[in-house]
Amino acid sequence: MLSVTRLTINDVARAAGVSKGAVSFALNSRPGVAPDTRERILKVAQEIGWTPSSRARALSVSRSLAVGLVIARPPATLGADPFFPSFIAGLESVLSERGYALLLQVVADDDRETPSYRRLVDEGRVDGVFLTDMFMDDPRPGLLAELGLPAVIVGPALGDDVWPTVGVDDAPGISAAVEHLVALGHSRIAYVGGPCGMVHGHSRQRAWLTALDAAGLPSAPSIEADFSAESGATATRQLLELAEPPTAIVYANDLMAMAGMSLAQSRGLDIPGDLSITGYDDSEIAAHLQPALTTVCTDVLEWGRAAATRLLELIDTQPATDIALPTAKLVVRDSTGPVPTTRPPTPTTTTPRRRQRTTRLRQMEMK
């Protein structure tokens, strides 16, 4: 190791016997360099092992060659969400190919993210950002428009936006779940959703409502939870304590479904004998639960790829290529089954089914 200093474009220029500019032209495959000169330059660069410094590049092209992802969620909930890792992997696969880096920021939930974005812009760290976990009336698109920072909204389409939206439509997945339950004979299909103030919380609930309606079913109880296990358990408890508890519950994510399933089981209910349950996400554990969870699966990796592609297009002010995302698919497993037939036909204030079950349990324990 003779020289400690990093290789620069000047070293290449000198070695190839040309000027800095020529090297730059050759590297970026721009006209103005003879084919054989170009080849010679590239060969020399290769030989001495030079890669352009993205620092220097970033300064001269007035771009950061990086995009940002700001995640504002309590880390606990984040950890249980299979979405982000796959999504980020999808982003990466496109970004790295185009020489872009991904800047990640995980901020406290209550920070409302906007200071983070402002800083990213002020410091010129990123050329664009992905917006996730959108709220209804989210201030961020407006803020970013004001700051002039390109953005892509990740999630269900909103419609009237300044920024493009890239997202797998929730509706088909939820609809499929409801239809599946209807086909199994269920008619009291409750819903445990995320915060209605959040776009995907909202859209999934709408999908459930629409599907019920399409099946000609009357409205059923719906509880607004917050995607956490705790809230899923609480919501489930409330539903089971209703005078007329549901025979099936559609959850807006797997985590709440798992917590709900556990809670129901702890009360002696058999899944799916007494209660059918569906999740959303198809997390790794879903298939290995007892019973295996019927859930909705989306191709999150592809989703990430699409979002990244769109953001880069936006940054380069290229026209949008419309990428068709595969729709959400229902994965039927063992947590859904035929509606219980032994149900008493007239609704009462007590819950006979649970009573009965409790009795059976008691017998078992006494044995």
Next chain:
Amino acid sequence: MLSVTRLTINDVARAAGVSKGAVSFALNSRPGVAPDTRERILKVAQEIGWTPSSRARALSVSRSLAVGLVIARPPATLGADPFFPSFIAGLESVLSERGYALLLQVVADDDRETPSYRRLVDEGRVDGVFLTDMFMDDPRPGLLAELGLPAVIVGPALGDDVWPTVGVDDAPGISAAVEHLVALGHSRIAYVGGPCGMVHGHSRQRAWLTALDAAGLPSAPSIEADFSAESGATATRQLLELAEPPTAIVYANDLMAMAGMSLAQSRGLDIPGDLSITGYDDSEIAAHLQPALTTVCTDVLEWGRAAATRLLELIDTQPATDIALPTAKLVVRDSTGPVPTTRPPTPTTTTPRRRQRTTRLRQMEMK
């Protein structure tokens, strides 16, 4: 909005009636500027709303002001791991305070990461990296030493390394789990671990072995899995089919423990009546399982903070401040209980307990 161009240090200099250099000095609180001048400059900068461009700063200080985290795992496994989100949140809290950004890369598992690091270095994207999911004889520390890129190893201490290690020791947590089970009367405490080729897989298994030994127990079956739900289920099946199945299983993470618990339950075993189970991680869902999972909890956020602090020190060639990380703690819940007392004293080739249980189940179903 009169001018569309970004504010630069020149604008501040002009507005304050000083030179570029003076502004730079003032901003970085270096000597050579009179106190009142410094204040005036800062006030002007504040007023016109200028923040130094990190692009330009990065080029002139020959630093990227960013650090990298390369994650090489199949996204599916990643999504189920509560570690990274909290860890990243911890990193962020230190990095952002110091004006550093976090560059994230999620690469395919088989890419073995090294090309990613090489690229990060070649392009000058980062000033240092965190190494996670270390293998025994991992080539990365050596590679990075060669490339001259500072690194901090995240995980159990290895000892002979070029780079500092920041990690919560696994041993106390696993030991506590084993001791807890021993106290409950268990003597056949099996172990389902991660790949032994991985450092934390290895260290957790050693901890289990050591703890067994300390309790004066003979060696028990141990299965090398891969931290995935699938592998956890398979390992559990193998253990339960042993001539003399364990009465307790210690798992190296929650995901495998959950899958194992479900599998055991699907075979009619009662947890913890017939089999006690412990996990590792304390994921959000753990407390909401049926039964709630006894597991090991570590302060991952603090861990992230420590790792970031250490890496920045390394980059600035400052001496290491030794940060004491809180040790892993056992969280006792309901998946562990007294060893079954009804067990026949002589081992046979069949498994009477399960037989008995199956019978009970059958009775129930026939009813």
Next chain:
DNA sequence: CGGAGTTCCTAAACCGGTTTAGATGCTCTC
């Protein structure tokens, strides 16, 4: 054969900061 048009390339400006060398004015000292 002289001027217009191309092609290929170089020198120099530029991106927006940091940092160094040196100018200026002031105090201190003998």
Next chain:
DNA sequence: GAGAGCATCTAAACCGGTTTAGGAACTCCG
């Protein structure tokens, strides 16, 4: 009161690329 020493500040070089203006050589064409 002249030179040393210091604090304060400026001008200019520098980081490592990209990009523009322009020069040299060569072709084309009337």
